[in-house]
Amino acid sequence: MTADTGGSSGPGAHAGTGTGRLSGVVPEPGVRKPDPLLVLDQVTRAFGGLVAVRVEHLEMQRGVITALIGPNGAGKTTLFNVVSGFDRADGGRWSFDGQPLTGSPAHRVARRGLVRTFQLTRTIARLTVMENMLLAAPGQRGERVLPALLRPLWRGQEREFERRADELLDRFRLGPLRDDHAGTLSGGQRKLLELARALMARPVMIMLDEPMAGVNPALTQSLLGHITQLRDEGLTVCFVEHDMDVVMGISDWVAVMADGHLVAEGPPHTIGRNAAVVDAYLGKRHDEPEATGEEEKE
Amino acid sequence: MDFSVILSDALRSGIGPIAAVYALAAMGLNLHFGYTGLLNFGQVGFMLVGGYGLAITVSTYDGPMWLGVLAGVACAIVLALLLGLPTLRLRADYLAITTIAAGETLRLFYRSSWAEPVTGGVFGLQRFAKDFYDLSPIERGTYGVWLVRFSSRDLWVMIVGWSLVVVAAVLLALLIHSPWGRVIRSVREDEVAARSLGKNVYAYKMQSLVLGGVIGAVAGMLQAIQVQSVNPDNFDPGVTFFLYTLLVLGGAGRILGPVVGSILFWFVLSFLDSALRQAIDAEYISPDLISTSEVGAVRFALVGVALILLVAFRPQGILGSRKEMLLSDR
Numbered sequence: 001m002t003a004d005t006g007g008s009s010g011p012g013a014h015a016g017t018g019t020g021r022l023s024g025v026v027p028e029p030g031v032r033k034p035d036p037l038l039v040l041d042q043v044t045r046a047f048g049g050l051v052a053v054r055v056e057h058l059e060m061q062r063g064v065i066t067a068l069i070g071p072n073g074a075g076k077t078t079l080f081n082v083v084s085g086f087d088r089a090d091g092g093r094w095s096f097d098g099q100p101l102t103g104s105p106a107h108r109v110a111r112r113g114l115v116r117t118f119q120l121t122r123t124i125a126r127l128t129v130m131e132n133m134l135l136a137a138p139g140q141r142g143e144r145v146l147p148a149l150l151r152p153l154w155r156g157q158e159r160e161f162e163r164r165a166d167e168l169l170d171r172f173r174l175g176p177l178r179d180d181h182a183g184t185l186s187g188g189q190r191k192l193l194e195l196a197r198a199l200m201a202r203p204v205m206i207m208l209d210e211p212m213a214g215v216n217p218a219l220t221q222s223l224l225g226h227i228t229q230l231r232d233e234g235l236t237v238c239f240v241e242h243d244m245d246v247v248m249g250i251s252d253w254v255a256v257m258a259d260g261h262l263v264a265e266g267p268p269h270t271i272g273r274n275a276a277v278v279d280a281y282l283g284k285r286h287d288e289p290e291a292t293g294e295e296e297k298e
Numbered sequence: 299m300d301f302s303v304i305l306s307d308a309l310r311s312g313i314g315p316i317a318a319v320y321a322l323a324a325m326g327l328n329l330h331f332g333y334t335g336l337l338n339f340g341q342v343g344f345m346l347v348g349g350y351g352l353a354i355t356v357s358t359y360d361g362p363m364w365l366g367v368l369a370g371v372a373c374a375i376v377l378a379l380l381l382g383l384p385t386l387r388l389r390a391d392y393l394a395i396t397t398i399a400a401g402e403t404l405r406l407f408y409r410s411s412w413a414e415p416v417t418g419g420v421f422g423l424q425r426f427a428k429d430f431y432d433l434s435p436i437e438r439g440t441y442g443v444w445l446v447r448f449s450s451r452d453l454w455v456m457i458v459g460w461s462l463v464v465v466a467a468v469l470l471a472l473l474i475h476s477p478w479g480r481v482i483r484s485v486r487e488d489e490v491a492a493r494s495l496g497k498n499v500y501a502y503k504m505q506s507l508v509l510g511g512v513i514g515a516v517a518g519m520l521q522a523i524q525v526q527s528v529n530p531d532n533f534d535p536g537v538t539f540f541l542y543t544l545l546v547l548g549g550a551g552r553i554l555g556p557v558v559g560s561i562l563f564w565f566v567l568s569f570l571d572s573a574l575r576q577a578i579d580a581e582y583i584s585p586d587l588i589s590t591s592e593v594g595a596v597r598f599a600l601v602g603v604a605l606i607l608l609v610a611f612r613p614q615g616i617l618g619s620r621k622e623m624l625l626s627d628r
Contacts, residue, residue: 084494110496122491124484125625134477135484136495142477143497145505149472158477183625201495 022061022253027266027274029255030057037062037205037236038083038114043092045075045082045260052078054260055092060205065227065237067251067268069244071280075260076240077119080209084116085109097204111138113204119213119240121190123197125183129174132182132193133165134158136200165200172196172226188219195226205236212246224250248272256280299576306445307572312565315452318459319521320564324541324548324556325466326513331542332550333474334506335486337390340381340397341514341541343404346533347373348515349522350408350417356426358416363429367519374515377404378508386503401535409530422529430454430523455524462520463557466513471553473509482506486551543605549615558616566604570597 025033036059045053053075060066068076081087083094085106093102096114104112124132140161141147142154169175172192177185182193191211198206211227212220220243228250231237241247247254247268254271256264258280264271271277311317323345330336351370355361361369381400385393408417417423434454440447448456473479481502484492489499522528540563541556548559574593577583588596608615614623 086490086493105498106493107496107498110494115496116494118490118494122488122494124487124491126487126622127480127484131480135480135492135497138496140477143481145473145478145509148476148478149469151472151476154477181622181625197495 021064022267027264027270029262029265031059031265033059033061035062036060038094038096038238040079040083040094041092043079043082043094044090045078045087046090051260053082053089055079055257055262058255058262058265060236060238061253062236063231063234064252065231065239065250067247067254068238068240068257069242069247069254069271070257070263073259074257074280076257077209078260079257080116080207080240083109084114084207110201113202114207115198115201115203115205116207117194117198117209117211119209121187121194123182123185123190123193125181127182128179129169129182129185129193130162130165130178132197133169133200134161136197137161137164138202161200168196168199188215191215191219191223192226195223199230203235205238206230208237208239210240210242212241212243220246299573299580299582302445304569304572304576308565308569309446310448311568312561313446313456314448314564315455315459315524316521317560317564318456318463319517319524320541320544321463321557321560322459322466322520323514323517323537324545324560325463325470326510326517327538327541328545328550328552328556329470329482329506329510329513332545332552332555333479333486334482334503334510335390336386336503336507336510337394338397338507338510339394339535339538340399340401341510342533342535342537343397343401344374344377344511344514345518345521345537346401346404346408346530347377348518349528349533350423350518351515352519353423353426353522353528354416356429357418357423363426366426370515370519371512374511375508378511379504382504382507386500386507398535398538401533401538405530405533417530418528420530422527422532424527426528427523427526452524455520459520459524462516467553467557474553478502543601546615547605547608549617552615552617555615555617562616563601567597567601570600 021035022033025031038060040055040058042057043053043055044051068079070076078087082089083101085104085108088103093100095101096112099112101109101112101114124135127135140154141157147153166175166178169178172195174189174193174196177189182190185193195208195211208227211223215223224246227237227239251268254266254268255262256271256274256277263276263280264274266274323341326344327338327341330338330341348370351373352363352366355366355369356363377400381393381396385396407413409420411419413419431451431454434450436450436454438450440449441453442448474482481492481497484497485499485502492499518533521532525532544559544563545556546559547563548557549555571593574583574588574596575590578585578588578590578593614620
């Protein structure tokens with residue numbers, strides 16, 4: 001693995017690899033894809049009388065970057081929370097990698113290989129950077145009470161995890177900080193750590209909730225580089241984002257939500273021209289400018 | 299005023315059997331509160347079921363001591379499961395409310411006349427500690443140096459008690475510095491993050507509650523043996539608050555925090571007690587201001603003042619790290 005910060009391979013540099021897999025797919029909401037990893041069916045979630053999510057059918061293609069966009073309150077984060085097991089659905093089914101995932105609690109979803117990050121980074125302040133990384137490693141023998149008492153049972157495995165964590169930290173340029181408490185890191189470094197930590201969990205797919213929120217432009221470029229590179233290594237990515245430049249820059253496919261519904265889907269260049277999107281999303285931007293940050297409940 | 303008496307009283311209390319009991323009970327609480335972030339306000343309930351588990355088995359049913367110990371441990375596990383099953387999925391505050399209520403409910407239940415045939419009701423139970431003292435290899439007499447002397451019985455309880463503290467400290471240190479401990483600490487810091495990384499937070503909280511509760515139950519047995527009687531009113535909620543006091547004093551989230559805290563707490567408490575009494579006897583303090591019978595309450599007031607100062611100026615406790623404490627999530 002090389003220590004790539006994304007400076008040279010900027011957003012869009014690899015966009016062809018992902019988009020290629022979706023050539024020939026009709027850009028309409030709920031369309032079937034050749035190799036879907038995550039499939040949602042009739043997923044609904046209501047808060048009292050407010051229907052936050054009502055998605056008829058949505059497939060996310062393996063090995064591509066799918067952007068999930070929509071105005072504030074469209075239900076993007078709620079959908080994220082439902083699928084990742086942090087919220088319950090009122091109805092519907094969803095499956096991951098061909099196996100049902102409906103109603104799985106958060107820790108099982110993560111163990112299946114679907115790992116998410118949060119809009120407000122959730123690095124663990126009083127653990128060191130390395131401990132944050134090691135925490136995410138799957139299948140740890142020392143995480144059970146009795147084996148935990150017998151160091152020889154898990155020491156070898158722990159060293160392996162440390163080696164892997166060091167590689168990932170170097171890749172995200174966090175290597176020199178490995179023994180610092182995560183609470184001493186800057187906001188941008190925490191974003192990088194959260195992404196590195198998610199990768200430590202050996203995900204098949206990562207879901208990023210507004211990865212660029214509150215991040216300076218230079219770091220945005222770096223994050224974009226990392227994300228496209230991960231896609232090129234075979235990882236499936238889904239992210240929620242408000243910054244249109246980011247969405248157009250790195251996504252291979254865009255799904256648009258409005259009022260809880262999936263209103264449009266398609267490659268990024270077609271989305272701007274889609275009438276439903278202009279109605280639901282871009283049209284609204286002129287009379288009520290977007291406030292970033294505080295949107296749907298976590 | 300005789301300073302050697304004051305100092306020897308304080309030392310005797312600081313290393314005495316009750317300090318060992320409180321250190322042990324607070325180590326269980328430290329696992330709950332200091333490492334897992336569980337607000338358990340009913341640690342005394344675990345001590346109660348432990349002490350009574352032993353006393354009832356031996357005194358009421360004439361069982362052997364080892365069975366009594368097992369019964370006490372089993373009761374603590376059942377109590378932890380009963381408390382944890384409904385509350386550990388909820389926010390931390392609910393566990394606090396439930397545990398404080400459970401502690402009081404247990405005390406009232408064990409002292410009720412309905413339970414009297416088994417628990418002895420308000421009279422409690424006696425004559426269950428003989429097996430324990432029969433195991434003692436120490437000849438009858440008093441032992442110690444200078445004015446700090448203990449009876450052979452107290453010395454035996456101290457040896458067993460402090461040995462248990464050492465064993466618990468070693469086991470907890472091994473656990474906390476393992477991947478299991480890493481998950482436990484991450485649960486304390488950010489439950490959502492832990493879940494998003496595939497950790498079954500509920501199961502870990504339950505394990506922590508059970509383990510810490512069992513340590514509390516063992517402390518309860520030791521206390522019952524030391525006073526050679528169990529009485530429901532020895533297990534009032536105040537005990538839990540003393541445990542929190544000495545845990546904060548020593549440093550929560552530090553393996554030796556409860557040990558240092560317990561020794562210091564009992565040292566200071568006895569020091570104040572003895573010093574006040576001597577000062578009143580020597581008429582440095584007018585008996586009109588504080589009479590000898592009021593000393594017990596005044597020393598707690600002074601401990602309270604000391605605790606307020608501690609929280610204001612050294613909130614991390616004696617062993618804690620201020621730097622670590624001040625780290626925030628954003």
